[in-house]
Amino acid sequence: MKRSEIELLLPEIFRLTLDSESSRLLGGMLDVMQDLLEPSEQVLDSLAAFFDPYQAPKRFVHYLAGWVDLDPFWVQDPENFDDIAQIPEFPGGLDQLRVLIARAAYLSKWRGTQKGMIAFLETATGVTGYRIDEQITDEEGIVIPFHIVVHAPKEAADYRSLIERIVRLEKPAYVTADIQVEE
Numbered sequence: 001m002k003r004s005e006i007e008l009l010l011p012e013i014f015r016l017t018l019d020s021e022s023s024r025l026l027g028g029m030l031d032v033m034q035d036l037l038e039p040s041e042q043v044l045d046s047l048a049a050f051f052d053p054y055q056a057p058k059r060f061v062h063y064l065a066g067w068v069d070l071d072p073f074w075v076q077d078p079e080n081f082d083d084i085a086q087i088p089e090f091p092g093g094l095d096q097l098r099v100l101i102a103r104a105a106y107l108s109k110w111r112g113t114q115k116g117m118i119a120f121l122e123t124a125t126g127v128t129g130y131r132i133d134e135q136i137t138d139e140e141g142i143v144i145p146f147h148i149v150v151h152a153p154k155e156a157a158d159y160r161s162l163i164e165r166i167v168r169l170e171k172p173a174y175v176t177a178d179i180q181v182e183e
Contacts, residue, residue: 001041003034053101061097062087068104070097073124073165091162096126112172117150120166129153129182146174152181 007015007030017023049055053064065071074090090097100107100123107123110116114132121130133149150167152160160181167177 001034001037003030006030006033053098056098058094061094061101064101065090065097068101068108070100070104072169074162091159092125096124099126100124111170117167117170120170121150121152121156121163124162124166125156125159127153127156127159129155146172147176147178149178149180152179154182157181 007018014026018027050060053061056064075087103123107116107120110119114134117132118130122128130153131151133151136144136147136149138144148171152163156163163179167179171177
């Protein structure tokens with residue numbers, strides 16, 4: 001907010017005295033007020049970018065992830081951190097986290113399904129080629145009820161802990177799962 005705009009907010013009696021020699025103190029206060037408001041104004045001018053995961057500043061992307069409930073996938077205890085410096089980097093990298101935030105609503109729609117889990121895994125890691133087997137049999141050929149095997153491509157081996165967390169948090173609660181990374 002410019003000094004001239006702040007002056008318009010003053011009562012008329014103060015505005016009348018601004019041009020006089022005795023109002024140097026008031027003029028100085030208005031200059032300080034303008035300087036104090038400038039950083040906030042800069043943020044407000046670019047506010048829309050803060051809510052776009054592709055444009056948001058790096059330091060704000062983790063907050064966006066928390067707002068769409070993605071932080072449990074890589075932060076050990078998302079409820080107990082005091083500042084952004086304590087948050088570990090997303091295993092898939094900042095760019096993959098931005099994509100994951102942008103797709104959060106879509107992924108939420110398919111949560112608990114094979115399609116949703118594969119889409120989540122591919123988005124989070126940036127690696128394609130996951131598949132899920134739902135008809136798993138034991139040694140005697142009997143289908144194990146409510147059990148799945150998630151097959152990850154060998155390129156995803158570095159993301160094993162992320163894959164385990166995604167599978168654990170995205171599968172239905174009554175389903176058990178094994179993860180196999182292709183060789």
